[in-house]
Amino acid sequence: MPVTVRIPTPLRSYTDGQSTAEAEGDTVGTALDDLAEQYPDLREQLYGEDDQLRSFVNVYVGDEDIRHTGGADTPLDGDEEVSIVPAVAGGTWVRESGGRKRPCLVAAPAP
Amino acid sequence: MPPQTAVPPQNSTTHAELSTDELQRYSRHLTLPDVGREGQETLKASSVLIVGAGGLGSPLATYLAAAGVGRLGLVDFDRVEESNLQRQVLFGQGDVGRPKLEAAEERLREINPHVEIERYETRLTSDNALDVIGDSYDLVADGTDNFPTRYLVNDACVMAGVPNVYGSIFRFEGQVSVFATENGPCYRCAYEEPPPPGLVPSCAEGGVLGVLPGLVGSMQATEAIKVLLGIGEPLVGRLLLMDALGADFRTLTLNKNPDCPVCSDGPEQTELIDYEAFCGLPSSDSPNGQAVSNASDDVPEISAGDYAARRDDEDGPFLLDVREPHEYEITNLGGALIPLGELEERLGELDAHKGEEIVVHCRTGGRSAEATKLLREKGFDAKNLAGGVHAWSDEVDPNVPKY
Numbered sequence: 120m121p122v123t124v125r126i127p128t129p130l131r132s133y134t135d136g137q138s139t140a141e142a143e144g145d146t147v148g149t150a151l152d153d154l155a156e157q158y159p160d161l162r163e164q165l166y167g168e169d170d171q172l173r174s175f176v177n178v179y180v181g182d183e184d185i186r187h188t189g190g191a192d193t194p195l196d197g198d199e200e201v202s203i204v205p206a207v208a209g210g211t212w213v214r215e216s217g218g219r220k221r222p223c224l225v226a227a228p229a230p
Numbered sequence: 231m232p233p234q235t236a237v238p239p240q241n242s243t244t245h246a247e248l249s250t251d252e253l254q255r256y257s258r259h260l261t262l263p264d265v266g267r268e269g270q271e272t273l274k275a276s277s278v279l280i281v282g283a284g285g286l287g288s289p290l291a292t293y294l295a296a297a298g299v300g301r302l303g304l305v306d307f308d309r310v311e312e313s314n315l316q317r318q319v320l321f322g323q324g325d326v327g328r329p330k331l332e333a334a335e336e337r338l339r340e341i342n343p344h345v346e347i348e349r350y351e352t353r354l355t356s357d358n359a360l361d362v363i364g365d366s367y368d369l370v371a372d373g374t375d376n377f378p379t380r381y382l383v384n385d386a387c388v389m390a391g392v393p394n395v396y397g398s399i400f401r402f403e404g405q406v407s408v409f410a411t412e413n414g415p416c417y418r419c420a421y422e423e424p425p426p427p428g429l430v431p432s433c434a435e436g437g438v439l440g441v442l443p444g445l446v447g448s449m450q451a452t453e454a455i456k457v458l459l460g461i462g463e464p465l466v467g468r469l470l471l472m473d474a475l476g477a478d479f480r481t482l483t484l485n486k487n488p489d490c491p492v493c494s495d496g497p498e499q500t501e502l503i504d505y506e507a508f509c510g511l512p513s514s515d516s517p518n519g520q521a522v523s524n525a526s527d528d529v530p531e532i533s534a535g536d537y538a539a540r541r542d543d544e545d546g547p548f549l550l551d552v553r554e555p556h557e558y559e560i561t562n563l564g565g566a567l568i569p570l571g572e573l574e575e576r577l578g579e580l581d582a583h584k585g586e587e588i589v590v591h592c593r594t595g596g597r598s599a600e601a602t603k604l605l606r607e608k609g610f611d612a613k614n615l616a617g618g619v620h621a622w623s624d625e626v627d628p629n630v631p632k633y
Contacts, residue, residue: 182480208374
């Protein structure tokens with residue numbers, strides 16, 4: 120069942136500039152996996168090497184933080200809106216990617 | 231979750247008498263239910279510390295001064311730059327080059343001569359934050375622009391028991407909340423740890439709509455007044471997201487984390503820490519400006535005076551600056567900039583200078599000592615500029631600001 124995922128400004132350069140995206144999934148985890156499959160560069164912004172959501176990326180279903188509703192297993196029935204809400208300091212982190220600078224939450228690993 | 235009621239800060243239980251001039255000035259507050267004469271007297275007896283006199287600090291200070299908050303503290307150490315004027319409405323063209331707080335105080339006194347202004351022309355650090363906030367402020371408004379200072383302000387507010395009206399902006403989007411109230415969550419409850427540093431932290435790269443800090447800072451000023459007066463439903467336990475492009479405003483729930491490292495009942499952290507290290511930034515410049523690292527014991531140094539005497543020689547040393555870009559903007563000695571955190575992966579850029587003498591500098595000499603050590607390990611003839619920019623300012627050119 121498709122849900123709408125709201126993409127925060129710093130991550131929109133990973134979703135072709137889209138502020139929302141449709142993702143399939145019956146839990147938050149599966150919906151975000153589907154999103155990361157559509158936009159592969161987004162994955163490392165959201166997930167750490169341990170495959171856990173990064174601690175500075177909060178995910179909400181409606182207006183509730185999933186940390187308090189079951190985490191990645193939080194069920195979705197398709198009516199909810201999922202929001203990605205990263206920590207924002209005022210400036211942002213920028214990285215060179217394909218010859219252009221774009222905002223990011225994590226830098227590319229050193230080559 | 232039911233809205234949490236505002237708890238007026240303990241310090242503002244006293245009221246200050248209003249003069250005839252003030253009664254006229256504040257008439258639209260005096261006739262406003264929920265404020266009235268008593269509320270206005272409470273505002274006059276209140277004090278707010280505004281950290282950062284920039285995009286957020288401008289509307290914050292302007293509106294809080296106009297509203298009659300009795301005492302405003304401002305923390306900033308920058309000078310006004312041309313590029314600030316697009317959003318920092320406290321300042322005008324004639325202020326470019328002036329210390330921000332000097333210009334801000336002048337402007338705020340013009341807006342409201344009844345307000346007391348305290349200037350803290352310093353960088354807020356783990357060493358001074360509790361003293362500054364503890365200078366009997368009822369409330370802190372966070373108008374900073376970087377993660378280390380955000381976590382510092384949050385933790386210091388929790389430890390001092392002073393509410394923190396938080397605002398943050400990026401491009402067309404803003405966030406506002408009220409942290410560190412008696413029963414509400416703090417920033418660490420929402421984001422326990424900061425993102426690891428990317429390649430370049432830069433407000434200039436990120437960009438921001440000039441009006442956006444006006445929206446967010448005005449919202450912070452509104453929340454500050456609500457908290458000071460104990461009226462309405464402040465954003466305690468809620469995060470307001472403002473999307474200017476979508477004209478979309480919504481609030482999300484923020485829960486207090488019972489295991490929060492700083493605001494829980496048995497917090498694991500009870501003192502301020504090195505926030506640059508916490509945020510993964512080079513931390514060899516300790517808050518008191520002394521090098522923490524022992525690297526400086528191990529590497530050859532050159533004094534500012536000696537380098538100054540040789541820099542214009544034909545075979546003078548190559549100067550490498552390992553600070554962050556925002557520091558380079560504050561002042562620079564004309565060196566090539568490669569921040570310490572990027573040095574290892576960008577060593578190739580220095581290949582042309584192998585065999586040449588390289589002088590490495592930072593703010594006070596700590597980070598550059600680490601860089602010097604790294605460069606020497608890689609076969610470069612590097613020396614550390616002892617004391618960095620500060621020593622240069624003391625010994626060579628007093629026009630270089632010691633930030």
